[in-house]
Amino acid sequence: MTALDCNRPREAAAKARLATRSGEHGLAWLAVSPALLLLVGLLFGPVAAVVLFSLTDWQLGSFTFHFIGIANFRALFADPTFWKALTNTLVYVAIVVPGTVLLGLVVALLIETSPGLRGFYRAAHFLPVMSTMSAMAIVWGTMLHPTIGLVNRALGVMGISGVNWLRDERTALLALALIGIWQGFGFAMVLFVSGLKAVPQQLYDAAAVDGADGVLDRLRFVTLPMLGPVTMFVVILTAKRSFEVFDSVRVLTQGGPNYASEVLLHRLYTESFDFLHMGYGAALTVVYLAVIVLLTLTQARLLERRVHYS
Amino acid sequence: MAEIELRDIEKSYGETAIVKGVSLSIRDGEFLTLVGPSGCGKSTLLRIIAGLEAQNSGEVLVAGRCVDDKRPKERDVAMVFQSYALYPHLSVFDNLALPLRTRRLSFAQRLPLVGRALPGRGDVEKAIRAEIEQAASMLDIAHLLRRKPGQLSGGQRQRVALGRAMVRHPAVFLMDEPLSNLDAKLRVQMRAEIIALHRRLGVTFVYVTHDQAEAMTMSDRVAVMMDGELLQVDRPERLYRDPEDLRVAEMIGSPKINVVSRAHWVSLGASLPAGIHRNTAHLAFRPEAVGIVASGDGRLNGVVASVENLGSDIFLNVTLADGQGTVVVRTHPDASRSEAGRSVGLQIDPACLLQFDGAGMRQREVERVEAAA
Amino acid sequence: MISRFSDRRFAGRVARHAILLLTAAFALLPFVWMVSLSLKPPQEIFQADFRLWPTAFHGGENYRIALTAAPMFSFLLNGVLVCAAIFALQLLVCIPCAYALAKLRFRGRDTLFSAVLVGLLLPPQALAIPHFVMLNVFGFLDTYAALILPWAISTFGIFLLRQFFRSIPDEIIHAARLDGLGEFEIIWRIMIPMTAPALAAFGIFSVVAHWNDLFWPLIAVRRAEISTPALGILLFRDDEAGQFLGPLMAGAVIIVAPLLLAFLIAQRRFIDGLAVTTMK
Incomplete structure (x- = not known):
């Protein structure tokens, strides 16, 4: 743990630094992970789901549904x-x-x-x-x-x-x-x-x-x-x-x-x-x-x- | 024991290289100043030593040990920032106590609320209090301990920032332009106090500034940086008298050194002084190396454009004969009075003439080169 | 000259007060009306001539009916509970994320921030269907969880706190790292205390929004026991006792009062808080 440390090849040193920096990466990701999870689970996932739903004839409670294309939109615009x-x-x-x-x-x-x-x-x-x-x-x-x-x-x-x-x-x-x-x-x-x-x-x-x-x-x-x-x-x-x-x-x-x-x-x-x-x-x-x-x-x-x- | 060794430090942000292969040894107990224009990479270099930034390549050694994979708090360095970076929501006492508490209290003892009740905390707190009071009285801020940073003057904040660095007894003090937010008078006073502090603590100081006067007056050695490179590292008086690089010569000293290109010199009809190297492209001389004589053939002639009387010295701004370029001359107040408009000749002390080649590198006089050969 | 000048001044001042009193009356009238009705017996409400103060004071009776016929206090308690839980969750999620976005360097940071900005565009009502379906799948409908969980993430909160965290100089954080604080300790000991006013402003914004929200509670819950105030008053109206105007108005007073009282006590804080949060 003395001068020897610094005599190791440059690559090894670079790798060690990368490790510390990826440690900061890890920390940052840890900090944002709850938000990221919820962002996907509660915002972007649901938006995708809404678009998906809009293309089906699904009714709440039923277990089957069919893709019916833009029929819902056609019905909407005809309404x-x-x-x-x-x-x-x-x-x-x-x-x-x-x-x-x-x-x-x-x-x-x-x-x-x-x-x-x-x-x-x-x-x-x-x-x-x-x-x-x-x-x-x-x-x-x-x-x-x-x-x-x-x-x-x-x-x-x-x-x-x-x-x-x-x-x-x-x-x-x-x-x-x-x-x-x-x-x-x-x-x-x-x-x-x-x-x-x-x-x-x-x-x-x-x-x-x-x-x-x-x-x-x-x-x-x-x-x-x-x-x-x-x-x-x-x-x-x-x-x-x-x-x-x-x-x-x-x-x-x-x-x-x-x-x-x-x-x-x-x-x-x-x-x-x-x-x-x-x-x-x-x-x-x-x-x-x-x-x-x-x-x-x-x-x-x-x-x-x-x-x-x- | 805390000498610092930088080996081939490189740092770039994306495409822009900020530090380009800097190597530097700083001795134990030395006061070393990094000086250079803003953006030259000196602050980045300081942050790399502190561990706040990671270099792209190269190594940092403190006391002979590689610290590249150590976090800032493990490096045994303290830092004083330009903005002081005091915690505005904490009292002066708590500002000073924070670094001690984080080091001496266990993780559990530092927990909010619960920590206070844990055994052993009281004793540590008592010791911390004693140390802070000692440091505070040394810096003359003992009466401010209960205040918040917002209630302090600039100078007082500066002392608190110094105190926060001091209480930890670090092996290395890093200072990033610590005086630039103070007014001129306070700055001079704080310079003296920092020098005294360095003498008393006896540890290594690395000081960053863009102010060459600060660098010259405070340091054991000065490292001049420009565009991410170290130009010269030397004692202040050597930097002044014996610069290795035209950029160093121009940065150090106020008023600035006079530089006349060889071609310009010749075009003015002045004969070149003896011992000019054949590669010399620029002739440089300090204001005090010029004497005023009567104008005449073969001399550097000009017209006094303005006179600045500082009391102790008089500076003459002399416009060269072809109207291109100015030379500053320092004269003693007792010397013959010169008023604007007078034609004068300039006589340069050959011993004080510095020669630089086209790339700005210093050229030793030709005789000495021959003598060496 | 001077007298004409001051005459005009005086006229201007009178005009100012005249107009402002008129607009203030427009703003306050519903409140006055509500309180007035809540103190009157039924026959007086239907009387042809209108009086501000009741001739026969019936306030005690009206408020008693409002409090006994419907679980008014539990509406308020639910409001407090739900708002507190939402805000706590939002802080827990937003603060670390906002700190990382503002002060840490990591790959993907800009992408994440763009995602937050896109999230800001999405009106919450547009997510009601999938949220409803999700809660239904987990069996959470008609529980507190249904009222709270969909609001756990606030892109607005992340955005706002990031702006405030960014305004704290990097040097402070560097100093803290040199002083030996870890990143989470920096958040706890430095960032949160330094941005306390901003956090309070976000809190006011969040609580006001969710206390007053009707759209989502209407979808998420049916039971009166877990209704929030905004939904509760509606349930009360559709109830038997709510058919009488006196008790209904008394109920409305009870629902509206807590937030208005809080506002009157800390006016500056509320106004500045809401203005600051929306202007950011």
Whole structure:
């Protein structure tokens, strides 16, 4: 264990070093192995399984199944309910995203303009974000109740006769979108506030020296441009959340009346777990997955391109 | 006893070679500094000695033993980092205690919660406390033991980092640019303290810096590195007076050494000094080796471009006659005043003239070569 | 000039409060309504004129019915249990993996990290069918395991913790290795304490998500005894006693309250935690 060690041939030394380094390899692999196992077992394996299921006629509980090619997808695309659910989801997203983002932005700007009651406002607007949607959906259900609901009572005071919001084909989706905005805009507000805090004061000073010192000028030339990246981010986040709308639909309308408020995820749930049409449900899942992944990827691309100022 | 021997160390990351076959012997108890521009591989070399990086080939010996298959903690080395690398969530005391605890407590005793209750831990802790207090008073940080690193000034953090290395009584101290995060005044003060620490501990110090002044003032020997290769390893004064390589000559000394190419010299109409080797391509001379004389034929002539008065010395920046290149001249304040715009001649002390060939290698004067032959 | 300036200032401030009070009312109204109804007797709920505070206080009765007709406390307890188990599992799996991805060099690291990024894309709902089938095969459906196991891996957690671990300088880890700490001790003694705020933020994110989740519990369990809060309130509504609005609202208050109280106590932590985790 002395100088002799170093007189051994170079190859042996190299081998010894390789051993220590592979020891580090081993350690690293040991550290990642649980995650790797679960990644395969709980994420990638299941995704492959869903694709596989979507090509079979398998029903839960039965022991046999056949590959039926793309028959499930053909059935899906021939199903008017699916198209209804898809359009409804898109309409829902188209209402909730701008509503949430705009409301969140306005509230954030107003909260940040002066310190009065700032803490109260922030907490108050954030409360819906933290609340359990299934419980609050029940509450909303009573608020939108045609006779005893707060909404119609308020309208009644103003001399307007309300409708049965959640049972009316024309308003059901709209009412759900309102609930979606209610829950989401506080979060958008918080993200905008953190974006506002990141705007350097010097920019306002510079704008003031350049003559843009009015509230609207500052907003137009400094604040809004600087909020570009955050806005993009909030839009993406809200869109993703809106595509995942489920709780309020399940609790309040279950897709009704007459599929007027049916959305993708609820469709997926009922087909797969109420009717146990696993093959059909899997095909729907594949479509849903494709939509979400496509959305995320395009938006990530957009995000990379659009919002880099530095 | 801890001399360090590096044999043909090579290290590359992918395609880029960082260290290219470095061999170096560091004596026991020596203060050796690795100096070079950033990216020259000096820090990598230090990390290889510490065992934090594995070399691709070559061997590291500490105290005559090959340590290539030893983990960092088994090598009996301590390291002080540029950022100090103190654990921000631990108090100064716990920062200093950590290396001792990991060495002296068994695995079971180190377990969270349970470990505290195990027998024998109390005695070890008592001994550790005593040692830390001793080291802390030596470094003048005894009053800081309860604080967290975030509450300390840069200089205090530096001392804690030194303390953490010290308490282990390692055979080798490795220091990676330990002073570069301090302000100028503190840096000079800490230099002196590290030298004193080295003298008191008497163990081997390997010190990495890009600051040639630090290297010159602190070390027994300096190893100059560039592009992954060792250019020269020598005592500071020898590096200054007798560099083997033009790059060494240019790196050591401030202001920089003056270099005039042979062709330039001739084109200026100046006669070459006696004893120029035929391979010599560059003539180099320190600012203090130049005297100001009246301009004239056959001399290196120029115009004083600017004057920098430092009080103790005056530096003249002299632009050569053809307007290409500048020579820095150090003059004594008592010497004749020179103001900008004056035409002057430069007289170089032939004994202090250094000659280098086209590749930058030192050429000894021709007489000496002949004498040797 | 000055007075006009300050007049405009004053008007601006009033407008700010007017608008914010309106939006705050929109945000808070359901909560006020819920609490108000939970304190009223049935006849008052159906009365034509609406009062915030009940004329006949019926709160005690409503809450008593909510707590006895449905296992409200066990819903909450299940929520705590399931959320704690999920978070503990996620930490156990994510921390070593995130550390290796951030600080160790090993072959396959980049591939693994890409896999994590791909995993981030997958919405959990898309995995419901195979998870359901798997749990069915193992006979775990309608047990706590069914609620917990599918969430054992969080690609988001790995990604987030890797980002935080990367922000810790390598020199600290090198110093720890020289000080004699092994890799797992480095994780335990250095990485975890240094990233405690990040871990707390991830914890808040994880707990809020799973406390409020309805989709998966709806699939995984049927029995009320092991239902989580979000599913429990639904079971209560479809129950006999839930047909009465007073007790139903009382139930909703009980379900919603714990998380909201936690939020009100540690507002900053929650808001920053959720904002930080999503912005990363």
